[in-house]
Amino acid sequence: MKGNTEIQKLRTEDLHLYYGDVHALKGINMDVHSRCITALIGPSGCGKSTFLKTLNRMNDTIPSVKITGKVILDGEDVYGKNVDVTVLRKKVGMVFQSPNPFPMSIYDNIAYGPRVHGQKRRHELDEIVERSLTSAAIWDEVKDRLKKPALGLSGGQQQRLCIARCLATQPEILLMDEPTSALDPISTSKIEELIYDLKKEYSIVIVTHNMQQAARVSDYTAFFLLGELIEYDTTNAIFSSPKVQQTENYITGRFG
Amino acid sequence: MSETQSIIAVRKGKSGVERTMNLLFLLCGLTAVVCVVFMTLYMVVAGGPIIAKVGFFDFVFGRTWNPENSQFGIFPMIVSSIAATGGAVLIALPCGVLVAVFLAKLAPDRIAAALRALIDLLAGIPSVVYGLLGAILLVPLIFNLQTALRLPTSGNLLAAMLILVIMILPTIISVSETAIRAVPKEYEDAALALGSTRLQSIFKVSIPAAKSGIVAGIVLGTGRAIGEAMAVIMVAGNAAIMPTLLGPVRLLTTSIPIEWAYSSGTHRDALYGIGLALFVMIMAINTIFRKTLKKGGAFDDG
Numbered sequence: 001m002k003g004n005t006e007i008q009k010l011r012t013e014d015l016h017l018y019y020g021d022v023h024a025l026k027g028i029n030m031d032v033h034s035r036c037i038t039a040l041i042g043p044s045g046c047g048k049s050t051f052l053k054t055l056n057r058m059n060d061t062i063p064s065v066k067i068t069g070k071v072i073l074d075g076e077d078v079y080g081k082n083v084d085v086t087v088l089r090k091k092v093g094m095v096f097q098s099p100n101p102f103p104m105s106i107y108d109n110i111a112y113g114p115r116v117h118g119q120k121r122r123h124e125l126d127e128i129v130e131r132s133l134t135s136a137a138i139w140d141e142v143k144d145r146l147k148k149p150a151l152g153l154s155g156g157q158q159q160r161l162c163i164a165r166c167l168a169t170q171p172e173i174l175l176m177d178e179p180t181s182a183l184d185p186i187s188t189s190k191i192e193e194l195i196y197d198l199k200k201e202y203s204i205v206i207v208t209h210n211m212q213q214a215a216r217v218s219d220y221t222a223f224f225l226l227g228e229l230i231e232y233d234t235t236n237a238i239f240s241s242p243k244v245q246q247t248e249n250y251i252t253g254r255f256g
Numbered sequence: 257m258s259e260t261q262s263i264i265a266v267r268k269g270k271s272g273v274e275r276t277m278n279l280l281f282l283l284c285g286l287t288a289v290v291c292v293v294f295m296t297l298y299m300v301v302a303g304g305p306i307i308a309k310v311g312f313f314d315f316v317f318g319r320t321w322n323p324e325n326s327q328f329g330i331f332p333m334i335v336s337s338i339a340a341t342g343g344a345v346l347i348a349l350p351c352g353v354l355v356a357v358f359l360a361k362l363a364p365d366r367i368a369a370a371l372r373a374l375i376d377l378l379a380g381i382p383s384v385v386y387g388l389l390g391a392i393l394l395v396p397l398i399f400n401l402q403t404a405l406r407l408p409t410s411g412n413l414l415a416a417m418l419i420l421v422i423m424i425l426p427t428i429i430s431v432s433e434t435a436i437r438a439v440p441k442e443y444e445d446a447a448l449a450l451g452s453t454r455l456q457s458i459f460k461v462s463i464p465a466a467k468s469g470i471v472a473g474i475v476l477g478t479g480r481a482i483g484e485a486m487a488v489i490m491v492a493g494n495a496a497i498m499p500t501l502l503g504p505v506r507l508l509t510t511s512i513p514i515e516w517a518y519s520s521g522t523h524r525d526a527l528y529g530i531g532l533a534l535f536v537m538i539m540a541i542n543t544i545f546r547k548t549l550k551k552g553g554a555f556d557d558g
Contacts, residue, residue, distance in 0.1 A: 056449065058445070058448065058449060061445075061448065085451075086451040086452065086453055087451065088451075089448065089449055089450065089451040090450070090451035093449070093450070094449040096442065096445065096446065096449075098442070100440070100442035100443060100445070100446045101446075102443055102446065102447075102461055102465070103443070103464070103465050104464070112447070112450060112460070112461075113450040113451065115460075116447075116450065116451060116452045116456050116460070117451060162446070165446075165450065166449075166450070169450055169451060
């Protein structure tokens with residue numbers, strides 16, 4: 001799937017992360033390409049979710065975390081001086097493992113981000129809500145109940161709502177932390193289709209435990225093990241001819 | 257071949273111990289119910305006749321309380337009670353919620369623990385001590401204001417309100433803090449990940465999500481404020497007239513202990529009548545809040 005004209009969107013340079021004394025990420029160097037889907041795979045505790053959270057600085061909320069190295073986003077260091085974290089997180093949206101809509105109406109969930117970033121005009125908000133829900137392929141299911149509580153939706157619908165909520169702030173990158181692990185197979189396949197569609201406009205980094213999912217949707221795959229990036233290549237290459245023995249062992253299910 | 261165990265009970269029905277314990281639990285549960293029922297009946301029986309005699313309208317909406325002349329209008333006290341309680345809750349609510357936010361979200365652990373211990377202590381101070389402090393510190397302070405405005409100096413509604421604020425703050429703080437802490441961290445994470453600042457995530461997501469718990473704090477605070485007598489007697493001036501912010505007031509609660517000792521006959525019956533009025537008011541407030549609480553809760557749960 002690899003094209004020749006792919007642009008680098010994001011790059012990490014010698015990224016280390018410590019939780020207190022625990023060395024959780026060990027010198028990660030990795031590129032994320034624009035308008036591609038990059039899958040992060042690896043056994044539990046290998047650091048892939050931690051890595052994902054360094055990209056929008058969601059680790060900042062944990063007091064014991066120390067980070068060295070660089071995350072370069074469009075030429076700017078995410079951990080540099082004078083970075084406005086709120087703008088960073090507007091630009092780099094995140095979808096969580098289990099759906100977490102706010103206990104508000106569907107409309108207010110989507111309008112939350114734009115409102116926080118200063119959009120007050122009713123007409124514009126209406127447009128953003130419709131556009132975001134349409135992009136997340138859930139508009140038809142909820143257009144008649146925008147004022148109803150979001151928690152009344154099914155799990156799969158809630159997750160698509162969360163994706164729509166993310167899109168409403170007009171991000172450039174979407175980070176997804178095992179977005180389908182709490183969903184049934186039908187909801188999962190809907191979300192996968194959605195992710196595949198979103199690639200046209202967004203760069204997507206997705207953590208997944210599901211090897212088939214990585215193979216199905218992603219253009220690039222990174223294999224993490226014990227805090228290290230073991231192998232990173234096109235998804236085709238990783239799944240058909242991995243260069244490192246550990247990668248092959250993992251994707252063929254011989255350890256984990 | 258091994259023998260299988262039969263699952264048919266050896267003895268039929270519940271065992272004796274189980275039956276006795278069930279009965280015991282039932283009795284304990286009934287005690288509470290019986291108390292409430294008998295108290296209600298007693299209040300109606302004791303307070304009802306005087307209200308019937310004076311006339312419901314004259315009793316509840318009468319503006320003059322003068323037992324010597326057999327004038328038993330409690331309207332000024334009802335208004336004063338509502339004013340003092342309402343004012344206290346209006347002041348205590350924003351303060352209490354902000355302190356709760358500080359304790360639950362912003363304060364370093366050690367400072368939060370120390371503050372929490374102090375607030376618990378505040379809740380345990382007997383109300384007469386609050387009254388003393390109010391009479392010695394607060395009321396003279398307000399005297400200055402009254403003198404400046406050329407008003408007669410006396411205990412007053414403002415002092416009663418402020419004392420009640422301090423008394424209900426611990427309740428509102430601790431109940432709100434519990435409610436805010438109970439909001440799933442996922443909500444806040446989602447808010448932060450959308451580019452909210454910390455304060456936006458707290459005020460636009462966590463507090464609305466904790467709404468029903470905070471309302472419960474208001475209910476408890478209101479209950480305590482409207483039922484408080486001792487501290488209020490010592491700072492309120494106790495004249496049974498329509499309330500003004502800086503004038504003396506007498507609440508429903510305080511009338512009873514003030515006049516109990518020297519009352520007799522109809523006068524004493526009238527005090528029972530006041531008790532009944534207070535009882536009904538508290539019931540009404542509880543019911544109203546509970547109804548709104550249920551509505552709010554239903555929305556929160558989707």
